[in-house]
Amino acid sequence: MDLGTYDYAVVGAGIVGAASALELCRRAPKARILLIEKEDAPARHQTGRNSGVVHTGAYYKPGSKKAQLCREGLLRTKHYCEAKGLKFETRGKLLVATNDQEKARLGNLANRASQNGVTVQDLSLTDLTSLEPNVAGCAAVRLPDTAIVDYSQIAGSLLEDFVANGGTFLPSTTLIGIDSRHGKTALITQRGMIGCEHLVVCGGLQSDRIIRMAGLACDVKVVPFRGEYYRLPERKSKVVKHLIYPVPDPKLPFLGIHLTPMIDCSITVGPNAIISLAREKYSKVSFNSADFREMALFAGFWRSLAKHPCTIANEIRSAASKRYYLKQVQKYCPKVELRDLCQYVAGHRAQIVHPDGRLEDDFLFRSQDRMTFVLNAPSPAATSAMPIAQEICERVLSR
Ligand SMILES: Cc1cc2nc3c(=O)[nH]c(=O)nc-3n(C[C@H](O)[C@H](O)[C@H](O)COP(=O)(O)OP(=O)(O)OC[C@H]3O[C@@H](n4cnc5c(N)ncnc54)[C@H](O)[C@@H]3O)c2cc1C
Structure with a gap:
């Protein structure tokens, strides 16, 4: 079955995927944008199973992406929750x-x-x-400045904004293959095929497998x-x-x-x-x-x-x-x-x-051809989701 063709397709409706899909909508308002998720609702994995802490960025190596994006993320999350009437409590x-x-x-x-x-x-x-x-x-x-929130609620709200801005959300749609041989990217899902100009993958616990699915080498x-x-x-x-x-x-x-x-x-x-x-x-x-x-x-x-x-x-x-x-x-x-x-x-x-046994300490992104992958986004990626989305969009729109 043909599920349509889009300018941008985002895989994974955790908080990073939902924020990235919405940011794409805002920056490319005329583009056709799709977000697919294998579960029947957003935030079923890391996003819905965390401590709900909005971190300040204290722990991370100065100059790292975690340090920079976490600090920005605290402010952006606070402003978003205030604008949307979502709970945000600064407890310290x-x-x-x-x-x-x-x-x-x-x-x-x-x-x-x-x-x-x-x-x-x-x-x-x-x-x-x-x-x-x-x-x-x-x-x-x-x-x-440390605060608490409900990240499932925030992800749900980002998704609602995405749909209200003209985006399409397809739950219960699992990406099982990627064919990027003929100048366009074809996504193979268990429900049918999707065409797209650029693919963004925010696949959380499956991120390494999806990179390999795209035929790219990945030694981590x-x-x-x-x-x-x-x-x-x-x-x-x-x-x-x-x-x-x-x-x-x-x-x-x-x-x-x-x-x-x-x-x-x-x-x-x-x-x-x-x-x-x-x-x-x-x-x-x-x-x-x-x-x-x-x-x-x-x-x-x-x-x-x-x-x-x-x-x-x-x-x-x-x-x-x-x-x-x-x-x-x-x-x-x-x-x-x-x-x-x-x-x-x-x-x-x-x-x-990594193959040498090192646990990656920073966020990792990878862009190749018409594909952008969020490869490592553990804590504080829920705090940092909005600035991560900004970084993803810059990578996508500059190609
Ligand atoms: C125990 C724990 C505590 C944490 N505490 C905090 C905290 O207090 N503060 C903080 O900032 N961060 C915290 N984190 C980290 C934070 O939860 C994650 O960094 C963040 O949720 C990552 O979001 P994500 O969207 O990348 O991943 P996820 O939320 O895991 O979303 C990935 C999505 O991709 C979908 N997907 C995967 N493969 C496919 C496929 N083939 N087809 C379609 N869809 C697919 C999945 O179903 C999933 O919905 C914690 C994490 C854990 C586990």
Whole structure:
């Protein structure tokens, strides 16, 4: 079946795809633009399964795309939510060190945050106790601009704007092949063929596979890092006011198990970071033999495990033992008890791993011929979705 021909086709209705499709509509108002999504609704994967935090850009290497686009993303997300009447709450984040090693790292992190133009407030221990009486540590800083939102809601709103601006959205449409041999790009989906002048792929956990589908060489792979959350019961929903984060290991792109007030007034605990054996299946025991085989045959996967054996062992322990998970939280919030950890959702981070085992630290985009790919867009890509969309459009429209 012929599903039509478009100037631009975008694959993936997570927040990055929805923002990119809308940005294309705004910049090329006469163009015919299509957004396809394999699920029956937007935001079913990373976008709908995250912490809902609008990051400030404190953690990222100065000059990196993450540092730059996250800072812009905070402002753009705030303005968009204000314009659309979507919930946006600036709660502020406390980063709490609980030993001398973390205290030294916290100092480095605070310097990095300042270099990135992020407001950082040093807190005395008296300040810490008066701001958060249930939180304990030996040093802390406050990032007052950190906010919370509902990214599924934002993605849904971007999609509505896209359709209102003349774009076409096709849910339940899976891209299964790409033929770009004859001067135009033909997308093969399970529902039929789509023609387009330029293809934009925002495929999240499938991004590496779609690049290969297009016949392009790609020596990196997505490794899905599962993040498991718990939710605190209502009686504990005021245990903290700020977002409370530990000091992360600077060698890894994960932020550690944190306490996050959510926009629905609950508080989540998590996420940890363990390798998942199925890219887009979310139960604890999910296993996809094709996903597993592909990962097991990739040397970069084994090399990445060899680089971080202790961290991996600790993360597996946090998945296997609720008591061990709790210990990570009690280091800075002793008030949380075992009976407070109520089951909640899990999400999978699409993390690019290089053949040498290095976890890609920055956002990665790739353009070739009439195709543009978002290859690595883990956290803070939800915060940064609007500036990422701008970058994508510049790449597309300059070709
Ligand atoms: C546990 C966790 C916590 C996080 N916390 C935060 C946070 O607090 N703040 C923050 O900024 N970021 C956070 N992130 C990261 C953030 O959620 C992601 O960076 C962001 O959602 C990426 O959006 P995306 O649109 O690229 O990917 P996704 O939301 O995964 O969307 C990709 C879409 O592509 C579709 N797709 C894939 N293949 C095909 C195909 N063949 N055909 C058609 N459609 C296809 C998928 O179905 C999916 O809908 C977190 C992520 C996780 C997992």
